[in-house]
Amino acid sequence: MKTYLIALTSITYAMKAQKILKSMGYYCEIQRTPKNFSTGCGYSIRVKGDLSEYLMILKDNNIKYLNTMEMGADFG
């Protein structure tokens, strides 16, 4: 199963996204957004599985995402 990072605008949106996704049974962990992945400090959610499903849920809940990235083995 592939793991992705979805960069969000702020910790508040990361918390909101995690709460919604977990309540729907999805895997979702919050981490600091890695360097070169956003315009400075920020938070991302780490998700597993079908990225498009996650992005659709975020859109349905008016949660804007900045970027997405497939994670390599180094990110665990």
Add this chain to the structure above:
Amino acid sequence: MLTLVNFDNAATTFPKPYSVKNSVDTAFTKFGGNPGRSGHILSLNTAKAVYSTREACADFFGAEPENVVFTLNCTHALNLAIKGIMSDGGHIITSDLEHNSVIRPIYALSKKDCAYSLAHVEADDNKTVSNFEELINSNTKAIVCTLASNVTGQILPIKKIAEVCHKHNICFILDGAQGCGILPLKLSDGVNIICTAGHKGLYGPSGTGLLITDGNFSIPSLIEGGTGSSSLELDQPDFLPDSLESGTVNTMGILGLGAGVKFVSDNTVQKIFAHEDKLCRQFISGLSNVPNVIIYRNPSCKYVPIVSFNIKGLIANETAQILSDNGFCLRGGLHCSGLAHKSLGTAPDGTVRFAPSIFNNEIQTNSLILLIKKICQKY
């Protein structure tokens, strides 16, 4: 030693629920990270706790969590809202019963590029609403008013004022300091921006306040700085709550506020209002036959549980001092609402304000009535 009874809960509620104290204690011992600034466990756990309060406040007022902004107090929230909405100038309308937290920011703006008008609040709600609507002109951007007067407790017809605002497509900002936690209030009542204190009817610690918006009117920032987001950009983030929440938040206060909101939700605003209103009616009834006592209430009006009064022959602060000397804490004077006292005809000396909380009882109220009767016999 004198036992103190606090009837000054309109200024700040005291005592606080035990759960609030516990929550603040837990914040000190467990949630010591800086929320939204790091990725380590302490920071993330603290952010999660802060978000829980944001969510609880959002549920309480029918908002989205990201549209809940933590502030220092209601005055801070009102300054953000009023000065933000009026940042490009224009005309704003407020009532003649406002606290200085509303009228002073407006007056400061009037020295620059804003004009303002005062709508007279009457006993007849329909006349009050008409007074507001008649003042609207092509430059009017907002109406801001109190949910309930902090001097007399008179409740303003906010749903009808909201309808006027929507009809004219102007922003409705509400000062909820004296009504939140006592009256049911949601954004769906038509308010665009609710500003309120965390430390009054919501039973949170001092140093907490809330700005809650429906997001329909953009509020430019007054204070810029670190937000833990978009840090390479020189521009302040344009998304809430970060746009209005620069600098480290008051974690201990916010977590205490979360417990306060839960306390109010569990007890329900209806039960809290009923309890406090009962004490107000007891107070008024107990003093109704005392000729030297003036009570500032009109039978035609609706009130939150606040009663303003005076004893003939004493100025308000003298009365409050005598009550304090006997263990009863009530606020005398102008209550930071010179405008309201001028409108009511009680300036420059003001009134004494009886403001019970959920923690006051009939025995305390009766003791206060007896003391006031004794004072009246003496003066």
